[in-house]
Amino acid sequence: MSVGIRDVARVAGVSTATVSRALGRGPVSDAVREQVEAAVRATGYRPNLSARRLRSKAAQTIGLIVADIRNPFFTAVSRAVEDAAYAAGMRVILCNTDEDPAREAMYLRLMEEERVTGVIFAPTKVTADGLRADSLSFPTVFIDRSGLPGAHDSVVLDNAAAAASLVDHLVAQGFKRIGGLFGSTSSTARERQAGYAAAMARYDLAPLARSVAPNAAAAETEATRWLSQPDRPEALILSNGLMLMGAVRATRTLGLAVPKDLALAGFDNEPWTDLVEPGLTVIEQPVAEIGAQAMRLLFERIEHPGQPVRKVTLSGRAVLRSSTRRGGGLVIQCPLARYPAFALPLRPTLGFLPRSLG
Amino acid sequence: MSVGIRDVARVAGVSTATVSRALGRGPVSDAVREQVEAAVRATGYRPNLSARRLRSKAAQTIGLIVADIRNPFFTAVSRAVEDAAYAAGMRVILCNTDEDPAREAMYLRLMEEERVTGVIFAPTKVTADGLRADSLSFPTVFIDRSGLPGAHDSVVLDNAAAAASLVDHLVAQGFKRIGGLFGSTSSTARERQAGYAAAMARYDLAPLARSVAPNAAAAETEATRWLSQPDRPEALILSNGLMLMGAVRATRTLGLAVPKDLALAGFDNEPWTDLVEPGLTVIEQPVAEIGAQAMRLLFERIEHPGQPVRKVTLSGRAVLRSSTRRGGGLVIQCPLARYPAFALPLRPTLGFLPRSLG
DNA sequence: CTGAAAGCGCTTACAG
């Protein structure tokens, strides 16, 4: 049947232990290594990874648990995670939770049964808050969202600052009735909401915040309802890219002109946000960097299990486009620039450098 | 250390064989099953899947090999695959090849070493053409692309018909100089190109086809060059969603009005295609259906290894929007309709039903 | 329905 290491050993005229060493980084003579490689080729041998994992207790597997791979933010992050994983000789098991704590529990359990090397996880707030430092039997790095302070390594955006910078910008443009529609399930959405509220308070403006499930359909429904009211806001901030798309659809349905009737700003600089008319002001997240940093943290945690918990906070970059331009009406199309950003003083200089690491 | 099946057996007062049966679907008395379950809870036992796989020779793992998960088509398909896999108690190992045959070979080899239950694969043309029916040691279903006729199960779009329907529509709108920019690496792109050429021939029109790497950047570069020429086409068909986005960017850069200066049509009904101005005419693919059908074919192949090779061909649906409206200039925005499609007789009635299955 | 024993295919001390 299937050729095993014993067949290779027989053909090469050595022991299975030697074959194993020749295939790994064990000490073997060059002559023997060549014999073994020839035997592998002759027999078409493929090592059985389940056996290898069982014996060596090294799964060489990373678990990646996200809300939904179809969210472009997670798509991009997961691609970065996979690149780093395969470069390190690891495989990736991908799981979608749909923001459902029951599914999160199921997948965490699967990770235990797989004896994974480590996990990268974007948990719901409910799950994150229930996970103490010793709850998980494998190294874990949270991405996009954080849990109990000091409990787990994490890579997150400076959400409060990013949301505040959007408020700063809108206020500078002269908007006052600035609403915010935030996701209801993640710590990230909460932080963005808090940053929004704090910034509004700084300007003595009343916060107008609502929260819904963080997807396009829910945001569209809620935005349509909200914007139909006579006292609707004159600007709206959305807490992620899916919700921003839902809000755009709502404005189209209601026939609202952006930014004349309603200014729009959000998160995630997805390719379509500068293709729609008007272009949308967004906070760009360093998605590839988030994935890469998460893998770095994970590998370092695996090497030094006892080291202090670390939280890497990355800054977003405000990409200013016409959707937040005061006055509206005269929307200038800037076909030549990829980012037809109009210059504006944005208070904190936002970049992609880690702002804290400790 | 880690608790194993022996610990559970000891606590439950039974043999490890009985624990194994109680946890599986083996025949055990209700009393024993309850004892075992209590022992599992008491010990926090988690079965070691590597050991289980090694012994039972059932990996319960599906390999999913696609060009790039960031291509929304693959994102959607992969989500469907994962849902079906986890529903069947299987895990998914995800691999991105970037259309690189060397990476494809590497991942196929990985699948052998994992002894996967089956693989769902979107191969490049080079790799697909080199894979005979007996080349792979595991059940495989091709998606989006097919290989040698009769060699592998596959789920594909009726690409030629879909491309032809785009030509039919453009011709009906009065366009004559209809160009086509197609991907260079997949059988799918070739079929779309062939369907385009055949349709053009039916109308006695000269085909104007070019091909590039199937990504946004390459398409933008080539489209910019092509559309800068004095004899540029008056309509352009793009062979996937990424390339369509690249073409839109090219028209913006060149200041071309769509559809007045250039009509645009493509594949993949991504959410942004009806958010840009003008809305883009596209062939919508039944993405979830493709993923689900692929899993169905895979499971059936696993159950009946000897059955004849099957090819499921699904039809696309033409979504007509303003980007292909003759005359241009007066582009009417239709904010209320999700699909502001203008009515048009589209020759074949395209739906999502399997057109062939055998 | 239950248990004792063998063994899945590897790697890893342990000797030499």
Place this chain on the structure above:
DNA sequence: CTGAAAGCGCTTACAG
């Protein structure tokens, strides 16, 4: 540098 032997943690005939 190399080999003989043990064993990773399960499941599965084989008996009873």
